[in-house]
Amino acid sequence: MKKTKELLDFEATFHSEVYEIVAATGEIHWTSVAITEDCSILTIDIFNSKRTDTDRPHFYRTVLYHVGDTKKLQELQKEMLPLSLYRLNVRDNGSSFLLIDLVEKDVQDEDLNESMSFIERINTIQDQTFGDLVLTNTNEVYKTKIDWMGRSVTLYLDWEFEGTDTELQDLLETAHQIYANKQSWDERVRKFAAEYLQQQSYDEWPIQKEENEAEKEQTVKTFIKYLLPETILIYPDGQFEIWFQTNWLIGSISLKASLQDGPLLIDMEKKEEDMYM
Numbered sequence: 001m002k003k004t005k006e007l008l009d010f011e012a013t014f015h016s017e018v019y020e021i022v023a024a025t026g027e028i029h030w031t032s033v034a035i036t037e038d039c040s041i042l043t044i045d046i047f048n049s050k051r052t053d054t055d056r057p058h059f060y061r062t063v064l065y066h067v068g069d070t071k072k073l074q075e076l077q078k079e080m081l082p083l084s085l086y087r088l089n090v091r092d093n094g095s096s097f098l099l100i101d102l103v104e105k106d107v108q109d110e111d112l113n114e115s116m117s118f119i120e121r122i123n124t125i126q127d128q129t130f131g132d133l134v135l136t137n138t139n140e141v142y143k144t145k146i147d148w149m150g151r152s153v154t155l156y157l158d159w160e161f162e163g164t165d166t167e168l169q170d171l172l173e174t175a176h177q178i179y180a181n182k183q184s185w186d187e188r189v190r191k192f193a194a195e196y197l198q199q200q201s202y203d204e205w206p207i208q209k210e211e212n213e214a215e216k217e218q219t220v221k222t223f224i225k226y227l228l229p230e231t232i233l234i235y236p237d238g239q240f241e242i243w244f245q246t247n248w249l250i251g252s253i254s255l256k257a258s259l260q261d262g263p264l265l266i267d268m269e270k271k272e273e274d275m276y277m
Contacts, residue, residue, distance in 0.1 A: 010067060014098040015091055016091070017092070019089070020089055020103065021088055022085060022087050022088075023064065023086050023087075024085050025080065025082055025084060041067055043065060044063070044099075046097075062097060063096040064088075065097065066098075067099075079102060080102070080105070085116065086102055086103075086104065088102055088103060127172065131144060141157060141233075142171075143155070146179065148232075149183065151228065151230075155175060156231065159171055167236060175234045177259055178234075185257075188262060188263060189242055189257060191220070192255065193244070193255050193266060194220045194227060197223045197266075223250065226249045226250050227244050229243075229245075231243040238259035240256075240257055240259075242255045242257070250268075253268040254267045
């Protein structure tokens with residue numbers, strides 16, 4: 001294949017030395033981006049990998065890139081499967097790899113096979129309330145969709161791969177407590193956020209400054225109407241965060257809370273383009 005300028009520029013970001021690694025793919029994402037008619041880039045998330053030429057730690061997360069023609073790309077898509085081990089020729093860019101060639105598949109490696117078995121075991125949690133919570137490709141959060149006051153909301157459990165089963169159970173218990181009282185929590189967090197917004201004096205908000213308590217109350221009601229929960233992140237120790245749907249009035253806003261203390265803190269980022277969403 002003729003080396004195009006785009007391909008040469010891409011390869012130039014990687015070191016020239018080619019060596020072997022044993023790679024364990026936790027989840028593969030085939031995102032082919034065509035550079036030319038003869039060349040595409042393939043991105044694969046690697047859960048962990050082992051270099052054979054160094055004492056570099058065996059387990060870490062990185063990204064693997066592949067540059068090749070369309071036919072070879074299609075062949076790789078058929079050969080490489082999630083939760084499998086492969087011996088690869090690569091170039092190193094420090095935190096990521098450029099794939100040169102797939103040397104061997106179904107590699108036997110005791111350490112990596114043990115890790116992959118563990119990933120497969122914990123990949124999905126089956127919960128009576130939430131259904132299936134799937135471990136994301138970053139292996140840091142479990143994710144599912146839940147019904148929240150008639151709205152579809154994304155629920156995340158902030159559990160790292162190194163965490164224990166006990167920590168994971170604590171996150172689930174927090175999620176269950178919130179969900180069991182979702183109407184109360186929905187009213188509390190939206191009111192808290194609306195009152196916070198009402199007290200702010202952002203000139204770009206298309207609402208006049210209130211002159212009396214009745215007008216202030218009406219402003220709070222207006223904000224409540226636009227504060228629609230979209231994402232709930234569950235953290236350890238009963239902590240959680242709710243992200244509201246970004247819209248033309250409130251911009252981007254989230255609220256931190258805890259089971260013990262209720263709503264605690266608002267974090268907001270109102271961008272100019274939000275005014276026209």
